[in-house]
Amino acid sequence: MIVADKKPIEEIIEMIKDYNKILILGCNECVTVCEAGGKKEVGILASALRMYFLNKGKDMKIDERTLERQCDHEYLDEIRDIADGYDAIVSLACGVGVQFTAEQYFSRPVYPGVNTCFLGATEERGLWTERCQACGKCVLATTAGICPISRCAKRILNGPCGGSSNGKCEISKELACAWHLIIERLKALGKLDNYEKLFPIKDWSTDRAGGPRKVIREDVQL
Amino acid sequence: MTTNVKTPSKLEKILRAGHLAVTSECGPPRGSDPEAITKKAEMIRNHVDAINITDNQTSVTRLCSLAACIHIKLMGLEPILQMVTRDRNRIALQSDILGAASFDIHNMLCLSGDHQSFGDCKQGQNVHDIDSMQLLQTVRYMRDEGKFLGGDDIKRPPRMFVGAAANPFADPFEIRVPRLAKKIAAGAEFIQTQCIYNLNKFEEWMRLARERGLTEKVFILAGLTPMKSAGMAKYMKNRVPGMDVPDEVVKRLSGVSKEKQPEEGINICVESIQRLKECRGLSGFHIMAIEWEEKVPEIAERAGLYPRPIVN
Structure with a gap:
């Protein structure tokens, strides 16, 4: 699978701080298995961001959504009706998913919420290692x-x-x-x-x- | 081993004539002053047959090996161009080989190079388009077939005597001799070994190499680095990958006063050479006195490796 790791939240804050309405978009494939960008991580990131902006006194609307795959037109179409309602999308998919989302939603800014690392496997819980280039x-x-x-x-x-x-x-x-x-x-x-x-x-x-x-x-x- | 030389290399001539060869090495400076290299070479010019010039060793950026080789060549000395596959792809490697050949540099040592994370550009890419065995094949192909890897003819092909490194002490030990055989099959004509402190293990490696007939196919130069201190011995033992420093060596150095330790280090080096001169199949010595080049003449003289033979 494609293994990704979380981006530091400060980096994500820096990307989105000037917007008011954000969609955090997860992916149910590889990044779910490596616990970097699935539904659970979307929820954790969204909560953390809400708390951060609340403390800063900023009215920031942050929604959550996780697609079956972001590397597939069919699944990306599921957010067709709502995408325009957001100032930006933070994709927690791998670099492929981020780019495919950006291609589909050409006029929306799409930001990467994870660092895509390598093709690898789960050696044990919490440890992923590279196997293929x-x-x-x-x-x-x-x-x-x-x-x-x-x-x-x-x-x-x-x-x-x-x-x-x-x-x-x-x-x-x-x-x-x-x-x-x-x-x-x-x-x-x-x-x-x-x-x-x-x-x-x-x-x-x-x-x-x-x-x-x-x-x-x-x-x-x- | 055939006595017919294949290149104009002085090192090759000395080895094929059956003399024990002596090589040494100089690291280029971290700056552009040519004197930093010519001074070191001057210190050892009468005591060695050829001088290796390292290629950004330990991945620290330095004056390039090729330019330093040219400085040495212009002094009338015999350089051995070290080339690592870390920093250049096959275009750059072939191009630098031709550049060296244009200055009639006739010796080359093919290496993979330390990983860049050891050096001053930890965030840089490494290349490794080809590996050290494939670099051996490349130079031999350019020399023997007179062709580029792409198949085109080379006008005035390089005439390099081609060498490789070998580490008799690395793991796993059982493939150390097969690995030597593989390097010979790839085209290595001479070998310079990793620094030897564990003489028993080295002699065992040589015995296995002899048994496979490898010492009839390649000239092996035993690598020796004199220790400057007990601290250096401990560092080499514990921190330098692939280095085998027995406890006795550390003890012997620790057993004398700090002021006497450099002298003791030289003694160990000289004694090692004297013992290894008796090792069948060994063709010479590669004395790497790191930033201590001034000691090479003393080591060579005391070990009975001076004067150097004259070949035409």
Whole structure:
């Protein structure tokens, strides 16, 4: 899923302080799972903002709404009738949702209420970690199912580098060395011989480097 | 190992002639004064065969390695251009290789580089378009095939003797020798190792490398850094990733007075070289006296590595 984290409330206040009527718009997908932008967080943020502006003596109307998805026209249409009634929308969706909302409601200011962080998973309650950088050309078949592009601080394809120590990365003792994990799993799979195969220079044109990307699937187009 | 040289590199000639090579290293300054580099090089010019110039080591911004190599080359010395893959993509790397080749810089060391979070630009991007193994492949391809990665011909290709780093002490130990084999397969012709303090472990690594026939395929230069103090030894032991400093080394330095510790550090370094001279398959020494270049001549002389051979 896409993992996001809450923005500091001061940052959100700074964005909206000159408006009078705000819609906080949550998303029921990834940001709900990572507890940054679902219905619950919309409620918490809205309450906190109401309290802040009340203390400041400002009459600020703050409404709450959470859509099934913000990365889908169909669900975004659900606020078509009410969107124009707000001075601005604070979207707690990922960067995709914020942009899709902004595209749909072109004349309304739309602000991001979370920081979109990475593609990852819930390791335990309250801990999400990165697993994929969407490079567009998956290498997992040759790296024992562990991605060095997202999990090595230098995205080294022929690792580990000299900074790997006691299975940890040179940048933090809290961070596993991806190549250490790869080697351990190659061993478990009885495929340590694969370690010596050189990974060729990667084609990054399917990555961010190639410019904004598209997937076109004629077989499913209407 | 073949005695036929493939490049005009003096380091290659010395190694292929069967001499124990001696290299050292100079870090460029955090400023543009060329004397900061030429003075260091002057101190060691008669005692080493070639001088590594580090490339923004520990990710701290400095005068660039290539320019510093040119200064050294103009002094009539033999530079080893260190290049990390952290800061440049494949266009910039190939371009800098050609730039170096245009000044007849004939040695290169391919590295990934410390993470930028160690340096003075923690908020910067890193590049890592290719990794250090792929950089080895790149230089060898440019030299041996005379082509750019894109496939076009290079007019006057680079003639670089190509090296890599190896850390016999990093984890997991069981892939240290396979990793060396991989670097050789990628094109490494010489290896400079991480600083050696745990001699037993290094000799074990060398034994495994010999068993696989790797010392017949690559010249291994043992990396040595003299300790200036017990404090430095403790710091290296506890804070520098991938460093193996046995307790005996720390104890030995702590066992003498503070004033005597630098001398004791030099003694340890000299004794290590003397012991490793007997290590079969070892081709030389890389003496990294960090901001202590003036001690390199003494170390080389006391370790019996002086005078340096003359090759044509």
